[in-house]
Amino acid sequence: MNLKELSQILGLSQTTVSRALNGYPEVSEATRARVVAAAETHNYRPNPRAQGLATGHSRCIGHVISSKHSVETVNPIFGDFMAGAGETYARHGYEMMLTRVDADGEADAYRNLKARGAVDGVVVHAPCMDDARLPVLHEIDLPFVVHGRASGTNTPYDWLDVNNRRAFHDAAQYLLDLGHSRIALINGHEDMDFAMRRRTGFEDAMRAAGIEIDPELMVAGEMTEGHGYRNAQRMLGHHAPPTAFLVSSIISALGVRRALDARGLRVGEDVSIATFDDCISYLQNGADTPVFTAARSSVRAAGACLAEMLIDRIQNPSAPPATRLWEAEFVVGASTGPCPG
Amino acid sequence: MNLKELSQILGLSQTTVSRALNGYPEVSEATRARVVAAAETHNYRPNPRAQGLATGHSRCIGHVISSKHSVETVNPIFGDFMAGAGETYARHGYEMMLTRVDADGEADAYRNLKARGAVDGVVVHAPCMDDARLPVLHEIDLPFVVHGRASGTNTPYDWLDVNNRRAFHDAAQYLLDLGHSRIALINGHEDMDFAMRRRTGFEDAMRAAGIEIDPELMVAGEMTEGHGYRNAQRMLGHHAPPTAFLVSSIISALGVRRALDARGLRVGEDVSIATFDDCISYLQNGADTPVFTAARSSVRAAGACLAEMLIDRIQNPSAPPATRLWEAEFVVGASTGPCPG
């Protein structure tokens, strides 16, 4: 069923039917009601491609996910982020389109999406310092919002970020207050902006406490369980092992815990673990009492909020840049305790 | 840059340019080369909506993800599945479109996608018994492939599944051979087909060993870490607690392990754990020696294969149904050992 057929059935012109359906005022309420009813009974759905061709926009949001650090590894927060964003999109009548690209193909992918008019806007994931994608997006004039921030970029843009520096500062401070001084940092890839900020927060707290940081106890990499396990194992084999771990992801924290188990060390007694918790739905940090002491912030909520911000941006391209800095919530769990000895 | 402009630059008609670009034979190789070069230098990209309007298909695959069991929880294998599928789509020039719907909105979502011509085909996730979606898809004649199988459906369809029954039969058998008889099953929602099959495999092995199954030791639910933890905790408080757990997801298995830790029980010594391992990228089951004894099968590979199958189906709608039954690989890890006592 298309517009033409529907209009013939109704004995009206396509114009009138289109207007009736799209809420234009130039059509009487009686006619509109008749049209809407007919559209309903004949299960008419406007063809989005034709609509897009005519209007110039696609009612579709692009997410391009790159395999930057590893072709193999998928970001564990991806699903929850998309769930949050997806619901917002759906509510506003937008679809979401995923594009998967190789390591450095992101900028090209954006150019492609723009040239083809495939999407009305994009969400930029995992920004890094001096992110090369933002100038490209500005240049091609494709609306976008950034999940996180990109230090080094001076032209303003829309972003939503967690105060990662403060979150890690406060978490480190908490461990310091418990008497720990040999604190290890297991971070995400530090070319990513958020990881850099977390590291800064950690270092600030350590420095303020007058503690020199052992480079052996700082590591960055893919935030997998294995990454947490291997590095914790290595560090625990150190001549002066850490008494506490500050970890950038609950996934890696699981690996750290496994390393402790393997060495017969009790979590929260012999060794403490504090982590960042993105509130991944299938890995909740304890329904009742938190398993891990953590700085937490829902990635799903972030997805929902960014989606909203992007839609706003699309509808009002000249609005001033919107930015949101969320504070992580610090929760004390069973994984931390006073420094032994 | 659009076709019209490009053809004017070249001094050719739109027809010729279009044909040259799309590899039709009615154009000389010299002209074709000239056109291709010009398209390249002017960064011409055909508008997919216009292309779709003209050809009738969208070069886009739909994935509709429902919040059937829980609005909150995202399937942890989602990201890896999409990564696998996404690469295949990209290679064949397809995009993927996600739609998120409420509990029972899936069938409607399919009708919508079809009526609007938004996608050329869809992937059906998490089929259940007598799945209501398949008749709908047949009725509206939208090409699809199923990740798993839907028992009770008699019209044939394309699917790819892991031999879940055998995987769980063999895993249970392995535990039985180690001397365990109090074996607990922590399963996924059993209205889902794969969970039902796993349960059958488990029951078959137990029955063949002449062991009566304690209903207290069988549970089904959302495959989260918390689900594993809570149920393991409960079962371990039983007057005759299990000496082994058979778990449907490595995520839940992590929860089971946490429950063991909480009770000071050693994994693989006091209590054994065997699990299904979907090879989730950020939760690898040990790079060197497997952490968990597991039946494993890569969900990412499944995504890639299903994508290929769907594209085949779209290109050849009348081909006989394709089905693939993969055997899980059984790996022995550190989480299992002889039944103590």
Add this chain to the structure above:
DNA sequence: CTTGTCAGCAAAAGCGCTTTGGATCGGGTC
């Protein structure tokens, strides 16, 4: 009885592409 206004509707021109149905032209056939 004009004139102006305005609600209500229709015709038609795109949007950017593919595809059908010619047109043109040089060369080979009889």
Add this chain to the structure above:
DNA sequence: GACCCGATCCAAAGCGCTTTTGCTGACAAG
């Protein structure tokens, strides 16, 4: 020399929608 033919290329008709423009008739104002 008339005819056919393959090789190239072009004009124009859609695909299904939105939107500009214009028309018609009713009705109030002058």
